[in-house]
Amino acid sequence: MYAVLSVTDKTGIVEFGAGLRKLGASLVATSGTAGLLRDAGMDAAVIGDLSGVPEMMGGRVRAFHPSVFGGLLYRRGNASDEAEAHQHGIPRIDVLACNFKDLVADDGIAGALDSIDIGGPAMLRAAAKNFPSVLPVVDPADYGEVLRALGAAGGEVAAVDPAFRRSLAAKAFGRTCAYDRSIQRILDTTGDRE
Structure with a gap:
């Protein structure tokens, strides 16, 4: 089981990572989150270790790879998906913790464009689409309940209460x-401040 952690709000992420490790998860994170986890004494790979492709273009490209999105999206128990995941070495990602801050128009359109997070929301949407098999966790306030639910389910996402998975x-x-x-608000309101 892999857990991917990519958070701007790092509240509780060290404790969440430790709880996931106790449940047998291998931690994979974006570089800043991985550094925080490592500083706390945990093994944490960076996403490039999972995909085999380093971050590129100033961090704009790092998560877009079949190893990440395939791991989030493949349907567990679907023979074709399972075979393709095995054939291509795609890991089973069971938990995605991902959050990001709303943008503000302080730096005009150019600054806003530089700040737009593409990979985080895309990973979160992929995990949420596959909620029968993946726990998408966007709110640090949910970390404790996720750990309790996973623990009660023996670390198996499919055994976690379906209503809880759907609510996440x-x-x-x-x-x-x-x-x-x-x-959208920034693009609509920044006017000529490019």
């Missing part, structure tokens, strides 16, 4: 929707 997915899609609205 709904919250994740709500967050990506709000994030897109923050981008």
Whole structure:
């Protein structure tokens, strides 16, 4: 089991990572989150270790790889998906913790464009789409409940209460929707400040 952690709000992420490790998860994180986990004494690979492709273009490209998105999206128990995952060495990602801040128009359009998170919302949407098999966690306030639910389910996402999994997915899609609205507001209101 892999858990991918990519968070701007790092509240509780060390404790969450430690709890996931106790449940047998291998931690994979974006560089800043991985550094924090390592500083706390945990093994944490960076996403490039999982995909075999380093971060590129100033961090703009790091998560877009079949090893990440395939691991989030493949349907567990689907013979074709399982065979392709095995054939291509795609890991089973069971938990995605991902959050990001709404954008503000302080730096005009150019600054806003540089700050737009593409990979985080895309990973979150992928995990939420596959909520029967993946826990998409967008709110640090949910970390404790996720750990309790996973622990009670013996670390098996499919054994976690379906209503809880669905509620995490709904919250994740709500967050990506709000994030897109923050981008729209900036593009609508920054005028000529390019």
